[in-house]
Amino acid sequence: MKIVFINPVIDKSKDQLIWASALTHNLFGRMTVMPKLAPMVLAARTPPQHTVEYIDEDIEDIDVNGIKADLIAITAMTVQIVRAYQLADAFRKRGIKVALGGIHASSCPDEAAQHADAVCVGEADNSWPELIKDLENGCLKPRYDVKDYPPVTELVSPRVDIIKHKFYSMFPVQATKGCPHDCDFCCINFSSGHKYRMKPVEQVVAEIRAFEKYNKEPFRKRYHFVDDNLYVNREYTIKLFTAIKELKIKWMGMGSLNIAGDDEVLRVMAESGCKSFSIGYESISDESLAEANKSRANKVSEYQTAADKLIKHGIIPAGYFIFGFDSDDEEVFARTVAFTRKYHILTPYFNILTPFPGTRLYDRVKERIFDKTWSHYGSLKCVFKPAKLQPEQIEAGSYWASRQAALLDDMKRQLMYFWSQGPWETNPPLRAGERFLLRAIGFKVRRNKQYRDFLVWASKQKNAVDLFQIVMTVTFDDMAKKFVLEQPDGSVQAPVPVMGK
Ligand code: B12
Numbered sequence: 001m002k003i004v005f006i007n008p009v010i011d012k013s014k015d016q017l018i019w020a021s022a023l024t025h026n027l028f029g030r031m032t033v034m035p036k037l038a039p040m041v042l043a044a045r046t047p048p049q050h051t052v053e054y055i056d057e058d059i060e061d062i063d064v065n066g067i068k069a070d071l072i073a074i075t076a077m078t079v080q081i082v083r084a085y086q087l088a089d090a091f092r093k094r095g096i097k098v099a100l101g102g103i104h105a106s107s108c109p110d111e112a113a114q115h116a117d118a119v120c121v122g123e124a125d126n127s128w129p130e131l132i133k134d135l136e137n138g139c140l141k142p143r144y145d146v147k148d149y150p151p152v153t154e155l156v157s158p159r160v161d162i163i164k165h166k167f168y169s170m171f172p173v174q175a176t177k178g179c180p181h182d183c184d185f186c187c188i189n190f191s192s193g194h195k196y197r198m199k200p201v202e203q204v205v206a207e208i209r210a211f212e213k214y215n216k217e218p219f220r221k222r223y224h225f226v227d228d229n230l231y232v233n234r235e236y237t238i239k240l241f242t243a244i245k246e247l248k249i250k251w252m253g254m255g256s257l258n259i260a261g262d263d264e265v266l267r268v269m270a271e272s273g274c275k276s277f278s279i280g281y282e283s284i285s286d287e288s289l290a291e292a293n294k295s296r297a298n299k300v301s302e303y304q305t306a307a308d309k310l311i312k313h314g315i316i317p318a319g320y321f322i323f324g325f326d327s328d329d330e331e332v333f334a335r336t337v338a339f340t341r342k343y344h345i346l347t348p349y350f351n352i353l354t355p356f357p358g359t360r361l362y363d364r365v366k367e368r369i370f371d372k373t374w375s376h377y378g379s380l381k382c383v384f385k386p387a388k389l390q391p392e393q394i395e396a397g398s399y400w401a402s403r404q405a406a407l408l409d410d411m412k413r414q415l416m417y418f419w420s421q422g423p424w425e426t427n428p429p430l431r432a433g434e435r436f437l438l439r440a441i442g443f444k445v446r447r448n449k450q451y452r453d454f455l456v457w458a459s460k461q462k463n464a465v466d467l468f469q470i471v472m473t474v475t476f477d478d479m480a481k482k483f484v485l486e487q488p489d490g491s492v493q494a495p496v497p498v499m500g501k
């Protein structure tokens with residue numbers, strides 16, 4: 001049998017892709033951040049007599065009428081589900097069976113069932129083999145429910161051979177699942193649960209090694225730990241980082257604020273190749289943190305130390321912020337941007353509070369939700385009415401903040417500050433070859449004088465580190481332009497509809 005996994009694109013229109021920019025298209029072709037891990041995991045659980053294929057609509061078009069398959073298996077977050085249903089309906093019209101899984105199908109299984117022959121609820125590591133067996137026997141069930149969370153020690157390593165490696169700038173790895181915190185906007189409550197499950201460190205190392213076969217110089221890719229929280233079990237974290245040191249990889253990941261208080265972990269983390277670490281700061285107001293049940297995890301007074309500590313170890317402080325809490329007022333956007341600048345949170349990501357189905361936030365604000373178009377549930381649109389601001393103000397403010405945070409001149413200042421805090425043994429200055437490469441990229445984008453000058457400027461800075469980060473800076477600036485149309489008077493026009501219909 002042939003099983004085709006599909007990751008649907010958020011928006012069919014190529015130049016509205018969120019995680020790609022016109023610049024990256026020009027430089028590297030149709031490239032995106034990273035492949036979804038779920039298809040690789042499920043492919044590994046598929047008995048070897050079956051053929052598997054992975055189609056990622058972020059990087060390739062899908063020819064619905066040309067694909068031959070016994071099963072189409074679609075994974076989707078809420079923002080992707082409209083497209084997932086379109087594809088599912090089209091394949092089923094051709095008589096091909098469709099299975100739907102992932103976070104949205106898990107939270108709205110009855111809705112998903114209208115577009116699929118089988119819906120998988122929850123982690124499918126163990127239910128998938130059963131589904132395949134039923135398919136072989138012609139008795140596919142409409143629902144495969146996983147109520148508990150399988151221990152990760154029983155998991156097999158993902159099939160990294162099924163992806164088209166050259167189209168991705170990063171490879172995903174997962175060492176742990178779950179998070180002990182309980183933020184009310186987060187899907188963790190039902191997706192991976194609060195019990196922290198840790199893969200054997202040797203398995204994580206083996207998984208990275210499998211990717212390494214496809215990871216060659218000069219554009220060696222980074223790894224993205226997709227773990228919800230890498231800092232829960234200190235002993236495990238140290239063991240993990242120590243083990244991956246020998247792989248000499250570069251990686252990024254995310255975790256809680258309290259990691260900043262642990263110099264030993266930060267040291268091993270830097271030695272193991274961590275170049276950027278994201279913290280879910282969410283808000284610079286303790287009131288908003290309390291509203292989201294995040295006060296136990298976050299104290300605003302500790303944010304500055306966290307950023308300082310990461311920088312001290314040569315790691316770029318990244319962080320997630322959310323706008324749209326009931327206590328947010330008109331000032332929140334400028335205040336937050338000023339905060340990230342002042343404390344050198346070099347890569348802030350601004351999202352809009354979104355009540356995803358299945359979350360406590362959803363239950364709390366459901367009477368105030370006015371937009372149920374799932375393709376708007378990508379944290380870039382305001383779909384419910386917050387207490388103090390209008391949804392349009394939240395969108396305009398959030399987009400304004402994203403634009404401000406990516407402004408090249410500002411980033412130049414931030415990078416200069418970051419580089420001035422070195423040198424770091426774990427993050428050495430650019431080599432001659434890398435400087436040459438930066439200039440070569442500058443030449444390739446020469447039509448954009450600002451980008452060319454920036455890249456050439458960076459190539460000349462003695463203490464500049466991290467080629468990837470420098471190129472990403474330009475890419476972020478390019479991406480941010482898509483979200484905001486700035487007016488000559490500095491005001492922000494209504495945002496471009498980035499999430500499709
Ligand atoms: C990695 C990640 C990303 C990557 C995704 C790209 C990529 N290629 O992976 C990036 C960083 C780009 C990303 C972006 C976003 N993300 Co995200 N992301 C994650 C994260 C941290 C891990 C996902 C993962 O790889 N898990 C590991 C795999 C193995 O698990 P899995 O996908 O759940 O798959 C298992 C089951 O679900 C099931 N399954 C999955 N698919 C299928 C399919 C079939 C057919 C079957 C049978 C079973 C099945 O079996 C799998 C194995 O057990 C999750 C958090 C989480 N814990 O899931 C958030 C998460 C998925 N993201 C979320 C959100 C909101 C976003 C954004 C929309 C907003 C934001 N700002 O973060 C953006 C999208 C931006 C955009 N417009 O493009 C939410 C989704 C909520 C929702 N209902 O949609 C999550 C759950 C975070 C959270 N805690 O709330 N994200």
Ligand code: SF4
Pocket residue numbers: 179180181182183186187188228229256280297
């Ligand atoms: S700390 Fe992060 S992963 Fe954990 S519950 Fe809160 S938002 Fe979710």
